[in-house]
Amino acid sequence: MKGIIYKGIGGFYYVRNADGEEVECKARGKFRKDRVIPMIGDEVEVDVKNGKGSIVSIETRRTRLVRPPVANIDIVVIVAAAKSPDPNAALIDRMLVNAESNGIEPIVCINKTDLADASELEAIYKGAGYKTVSVSAETGGGVDELKSLIRGRIAAFAGVSGVGKSSLLTLITGNSLETGAVSEKISRGRHTTRHVELFPTEGGGYVLDTPGFSSVEIEDIPLEMIEQCFPEIAEASGGCRFRGCAHIGEPDCAVKALVAEKKIAQSRYCSYKELYELRKGKKEWK
Structure with a gap:
């Protein structure tokens, strides 16, 4: 049986195949020997006997997140609120950098x-080259467009507390995802232990909530890659006078010129500059 790991609890992995059949599995000992830990999202081959499964192989991972530990995510839906809470551009940009990197x-x-x-x-964000969608979980407006953007894909939802991720996930799946919802109390200091789980959607896709995704491990991103994580800045950099321009203090910088002309958003440039200087201050790992 081939399928995807959609949940893992206490050393048990739960696998669902394309027909919706589910089986509880354990990983074979060879994975421990090779120091390979199955992850949520892994595409696996399972040997099923007497209703119980044994994971015998794991397909090569297309993508891999560390926080939370999930494999093969196709899309990250970065959720912000138009109001309550007010949008935090710097945090949105950090999550975009996390996805890009x-x-x-x-x-x-x-x-x-x-x-x-x-x-x-x-x-x-449209000006920066990103797909954007405006929705209301309260009225349902825009939700069909969001569904079409993630149809048939594994989509992780990320965003700060209170932006309405849980409500959107409920609308998309048709189920209340209490086990997969981020407690809004987390941001106020209360620790909540929970597992990450993939929930099926129409068209053969999955969605999941991703607590911790807003945390960018800046030292893991090469300095020269920071620019690539801001598509509009990377595109404009070809017009700079100096090759390798950091767009901070160099003369004849095309990026700074576009910021001055308001063709690149000031908030985006500030996020780039902050992350670039933060990364520059970190020692390279050897």
């Missing part, structure tokens, strides 16, 4: 558009 396609989703206009925020 892990080779995962990001989508910016602006929720709570029933409370405030999202056109300015949407323009910033």
Whole structure:
């Protein structure tokens, strides 16, 4: 049987195949010997006997996240709110950098558009070259468009507390995902232990919540890759006078010129500059 690990608890892995059949599995000893730990999202081959499964092989992972530990994510849906809480551009940009540096396609989703206009925020990220979608979990507006963007894919939802990820996930799956919902109390200091789980969606896809995704391990990103994580800055850099321009203090910088002309958002440039200087201050790992 071939399938995907959609949940793992206490050393047991739960695998679902394309027909929706599910089986509880253990990993064979060879994985421990090779120091390979199965991950949620892994595509696996399972040997099933008497209703119980044994994972015999793991397909090569397309993508891999460390926090949370999930494999083969196709899309990260970065959820912000138009209001309550007010959008935090710096945090959105950090999550975009996290997606870009892990080779995962990001989508910016602006929720709570029933409370405030999202056109300015949407323009910033569309201008940066990202797919964006404005939705309201309260009214259902825009949710069908979001569904179409993630149909048939494994989509991770990321965002700070209170932006409405849980409500969106419930609308997308048709089920209340209490086990997969981030407690809004986490941001206020209360620790909550929970497992990561993939939930099936229409069209053969899966969704999951990703607590911890906003934490960027900046030392893991090469300095020269910071620019590549800001597509509009990377594109503009070809017009700079100096090759290898950092877009900080160099003369004749095309990026800074576009910022001055408001063709690159000031908030995006500030995020780039902050992350670049933060990374530059870190020692290279040997």
